[in-house]
Structures are given as structure tokens and as C-alpha cells.
Amino acid sequence: MDLFFQLLINGIIVGTLYGVVAMCFVLIYKSTQVVNFAQGEFLLIGAWICWSILVQFEIPFVFGFLLTLAFMAALGIFIQMVVLRPMIGEPIISVIMVTIGLSIFMRAFSNWVFGQDTVGYPDVFGTSSVNIGGLQVQPAYLMSFVISLIIMAGFFYFFRYSRHGLAMRATAFNQQVAQSLGISVKQVFAMAWAISAMVSALAGVVVGMVNGVSSALSFIGIKVFPAVILGGLDSIVGAVVGGLIVGVLENMAEYVDGQFLHWGNMLTIAPFWVLIIILVVKPYGLFGTKDIERV
């Protein structure tokens, strides 16, 4: 039974992380109508940048971390302005191809610059695990969980109360309406990409601390698709719930498989099975919005 709870905890922790990345994905989709297939590569680039700042330039963790965030914000804005702004008004499939190209480019680029081997982060925490109610949890996992919750609370506050958050929601609703209110749509687009890149990088650093950095990190971007589609492409809350479901599900599948079935590799496959089943039942996802119609 210990294994069960251990996996459940793992699932919840990894799930919140998926949720955070899924939120970043939804953020871009909602405000700029771009399906960003390069979301996973933001994690990868972020983790590598932070690693190289820490290891190669030997800068203390806190500063290195902040530097990474600043770099990623700039990268997000750069990609939006240079790669995606010219694509405004082009067919959706072209935009999708561009983001897929971006993802391939970013992965290859990081392989070229940083190599293919998995490297570990320097030990930021003193201990290798802490004991919570009899279960061993890595401090980096714990940190990841706490950071994820903080980010979620931050997103909630941002979209509910801040001026820029409201502006983003207005832009997502209708760009002309947003402009009539004095909102600069270009600025909102840039902001969406900056925030998304920054927060994804944060998740990348956390995963890097636990598993080490390698190009496998970008695979999280693929895991995030079932989470996002489960929750509904345009729902931030849905993204969080979808992330949690996928995280818990894959660990539960692992448990069932390891204990009883012995089919192997259920961890990676299970979320996609459930994705298909849910989409058959609820094509808009669990929380996806249909348009409001007054009757």
C-alpha cells in the first residue's frame, strides 16, 4: 500500500506541474489563438539556460533563476514578434506548422549547444529527501509542488483582478472590442508569450532538478496536450484539472501495471487512452466553453 500512496503523491506533484505548463499553453491559445506546439521546448531551453548559468558561470541559484526568467521573457517576446506576428491572418494550419517548426528548431538547437547527455543540476538543497507522513519526498518535488501552487494562485489573481489580466481576457474575447477599450493587442500578445515562456521555464528548471536536463524534457510538452484537451483548450481552470488528472492517472496506471498487469510502459500510454475516451463523451473537454447565448 505504501507504493500506492507514494505513486499517488508523485502523481499529484507531477500533475500540478503538468497543470502549470498546460496553463501556459492555454494562455497563449486563449489570447493569441495560436496552438503552440513548442511549449515543451520552452521547458527545455529554460532548464538548459538556468543550468548553464549555474554550472558554467557559477552564479548563485537565486540570481541564476531570475536571470533565466528574464531571458525567457525576452525569448517569448522575440518569438512572438519575429516569428508569429507576420503570421497574423494566415490560416490556422500554417500557424501550427510554424510552431511545430519552432519546436524542432529549438530542440535541435539545444542539442547542438548543450549536447545530448543528461546532466544533473548542482545540489541546491542539503538533503536528498524529506519524510512526510512516512513517505519519502524529494525536496525538489516539494518545491515544485509549492511553486506550482503559487503560480496557480498568481494566475488566478492576475486574471481576476489585475488590469493587464482583464485586458488579456478582453483580447481573448474579441480583439476589436479590446482595441475600442484602449488595449494594445500587440502588447497583450507579447505579454502572453513572455509569461508563458517564463512560467514554462520555471517548470523546466524544477523538472531538471529532479530528473536532470536532457532533450527528453521537451516530452512534457507532449504530455501536456492530453491535459489541455481534457480540460478544454480555452479554460485555465480546466488546464489545472486536466494536468492533475493526467499526472495521477499515469502514476495509477503505473501502479496497476506494476502490481497486476505487467504489460509495461503504461505510464506513458494511459493518459492518451483516457483522453480519447473523454473526447468521445465531451468533445469540448471538461471545461471548454461554448459561446454564451441568451434565450
Next chain:
Amino acid sequence: MAHATAETTAPPTPSPGAGESILSVNNIEVVYDDVILVLRGVSLEVPEGDIVTLLGPNGAGKTTTLKAISGLLRTENGEVTRGEVRFMGENIANMSPEQIVRKGIFQVMEGRRIVEDMTVVENLRLGAYTRKDGAAAIKRDLDMVLDYFPRLRERTGLAGYLSGGEQQMLAIGRAMMARPKLILLDEPSMGLAPLLVKEVFGIIRKLNQELGMTTLLVEQNAKMALGAASYGYIMESGKVVMDGSQADLLDNEDVKEFYLGGGGEHRKSFKNLKSYKRRKRWL
């Protein structure tokens, strides 16, 4: 029907009201998609503190005129190709809508266009997006707006579920939150029941009297619009064909006939009326 003489000179500059003009549109020409000429020399003046109305049939270019002023033309691939839009002395033609909102012109678009998946309060706070005078002042105005529209205070759900009249009030309230110097209202009566139309116009008048809100009002409902406005312009086929004070327009036989549904003793049937109208158009 004689076609308009090409490139007519600007109509005589009208001189409505007594106040100083806050907005003057001088002989503007608007082209959509680089080829479609929609406005062919429109001029009008809006004095500070007044309500001015812009009347005319569908497709006359009323909404385009508003969008040329607010800059929203640019979001629809339109452009002011000639003439100027002077707002407090500055030519704002072809500026971006963001800039123009910041200068103090706020357009309430046709069909309300509130953000449906936000609450009433969020919509109102969005109206204050460009303001820089601090949270306390915005909160004060929020309370003021809700005092003007008490029934919005009770609505805590999503704005998309409000009734048409409530949505119109929310749209006007959202504009008030920006503290604009000039508000452009595009067909506030559209799709509303007669009683609600009355209520909305009552509010427009009240805002003008109590807050001194300068308003340029585009309407199909000429009777209501002329009831509220001190001066009116009538547009047809992209031109201003007539203008005058409230009393002048209400008195004018043609206006009565075409827009107010009165006058014309010689009317026999609607069929005749139609052909008569076509013959007697200004252009």
C-alpha cells in the same frame, strides 16, 4: 436621381450650438481595402457639453464616420485618405484606437459589445484600463456608475446573461469608467423594446446634464435622437446632406417625412410612399 457631382467642395462649415467645438471633422474621405470609397467628404462639429446626433438610412456611413473618429477603422482595413479629424485642436485622423482612447474619445460600438464571459464589475473595470489616476479614483467612479445603473448592481453573474437593455447600460457605464471627454454612441436603441429605448435615452440625457458628457450619437431612431440632441446631421450615401439645430430638423418637412413618420398629407399607401421617397432623396 442626379448623381453627386464628383469631388464636391466641402459643405459649408456648420455652426451648431454656442460652445467651443471639441471635435471637428473636416471633409474626410474614407476608403476600405484601398478601393471602396465609403465617406465622400464628411464634415461635422461637436461642441463641448452638447449632444449631437448623426442620422440617416442604413449604409449611409454613420458608423464609418464614428470609426474614423475613434480609429477603429484601422481594425477593419479602412483609412482616412483625405481631410482631418481635429480633437481639441489636434489632428487624430489615422491614429491607432489605443492612442485615441487615451486622448479621451471612447466609442460604444453598435451591438453593445460587452465582454460576455466577464462579470459586470470586471467589464466596468476594463473601461478604466487606460486611466492612470489610481485605484481609489477608479473605485469611486465604479460606485458612481453603479449608482446611475442600480439594476446592474444586482447582477453578479456573467455579463453575457444580462438582458439587452442591461447590456446597453453596461456598455455606456463602461465608457463612463474611462472618463472620456467625448463619447461616441453607435445605435444605443438597437434591438431594445420601446420602453427600454426610452430609459436608455433618459440616461444619455441625464449623463449629459449632470456630468456634462459630450456625446456624438448615431441613431436609426430619429425621433428619440432628436429628442435628446441639440444639433443633428443627416447623412446619405457617404455625405452629410443636411444639418441643423434640433428645432430646425424637427420642423423640416423632409425630415418629418423620411425619418419621423409624420407630415406628407398626400401619402396614400406605403407603395406610393416608397417611390415618393426615392424621388425626393437629397442626392
